[in-house]
Amino acid sequence: MAVVQVENFDNWRWFISELLEDIGFGRWTFMSDKQKGLLEALNELAPECEHRFCVRHLYQNFARKHPGVELKGMLRAAASTSNKNEFSMRIKRIEAADRKTSPYYETAAEWLNKIPPAHWARSHFLISSFSDVIVNNMTESFNIYILEARDMPIISMFEWIRTKLMSRIQMKRTGIKNYIQTPNGQNVVDLAKKECSCGSNQRTSDADFRICSPILQKEAYLRTYSYMIHAVPGEDDYCNTEYEPLGPPEVKKRAGRPKKKRKKWNR
Known part of the structure; x- marks a missing residue:
């Protein structure tokens, strides 16, 4: 385990390097929220690995321009199917549900088509990865699991x-x-x-x-x-050293109210 101050390219590059050193440079599948610096680190250190984007976080960006329960369900259905023909059919339904109203308007389907389906659609995942996961609920669950310790x-x-x-x-x-x-x-x-x-x-x-x-x-x-x-050994059995006791980390206060709870995305 390690603690870093911020998620950036240097820290992600260091972390991915250490991780691959431990697990080996194989054909792994990574899933992310497209955190700042992570995409660049993975492209440099593990270009042969499959990289997926969490559909729940993908939808958060999608919904800023294309909100609505209907489109949300269509996006989830397109991401969830394992059949490429059905995927194409569901993309066409998204096109029909959100038609172009002006030359300057980007439809929901056009927005999605900018992102290669290999990054977010189950039907386009590599068979060799043996994984159908489209959301990183596992990571979010672990974050909640250790929430008590983070302060x-x-x-x-x-x-x-x-x-x-x-x-x-x-x-x-x-x-x-x-x-x-x-x-x-x-x-x-x-x-x-x-x-x-x-x-x-x-x-x-x-x-x-x-x-x-x-x-x-x-x-x-x-x-x-x-x-x-x-x-x-427990805290009572810790050895004394000549070093100064560790102090709390420097905390950079972010704008807005800090979030403790995370929204779930049903598979």
């Missing part, structure tokens, strides 16, 4: 997060041991190619365990949580 001094914050993760890893490891994978739905399955006509089986862990990749099976999940964070 603590740095050492106390790290200790709080470390002990929480110790318990969580053990809980996930125990839970998956009792999990049973079962087939889901009726579709045409090509056993040789390990593909399904629904289009989602190649991208999701809900696939029939007999045809999906080994990385989506129970054994791989168990390997993910096979490691543990070991206990360390």
Whole structure:
């Protein structure tokens, strides 16, 4: 874990470098909110990796010019389908729902077409990534999970997060041991190619365990949580050093009221 003062290119570049050094320079899939500096860092350090944009955050920008419940539902439907033909059909519906009213007006479909669907539409994700995720709810959930610790001094914050993760890893490891994978739905399955006509089986862990990749099976999940964070001495057993005690970080006050709660986007 590390703490930085601001999200910028230098810090993102350092973080991505350290991350890739640990996990290896493979064909990873990154998902982001297009944070400042992150796009440039990923393009430089991991140009071969798939990079997705969280659809929930994408919609926040989309809604500034094209608000409304109807368009929101259409955007979500276009992003969620696993079939490219259906994706094209849903984009046409967006075109029909928001027609051009003047030469200077950018329609909802024109706005979306500026962003390659490989970044946000499930139907265009790489099959090799074995992931159908279109929103970063996992990250947002973790942010809420550690919310209590974020106002603590740095050492106390790290200790709080470390002990929480110790318990969580053990809980996930125990839970998956009792999990049973079962087939889901009726579709045409090509056993040789390990593909399904629904289009989602190649991208999701809900696939029939007999045809999906080994990385989506129970054994791989168990390997993910096979490691543990070991206990360390408590605060009473900390060693004294010749260094000055760590002070609180410098906080730059941002404009507006700070947000504690985050909105959820239903998959």
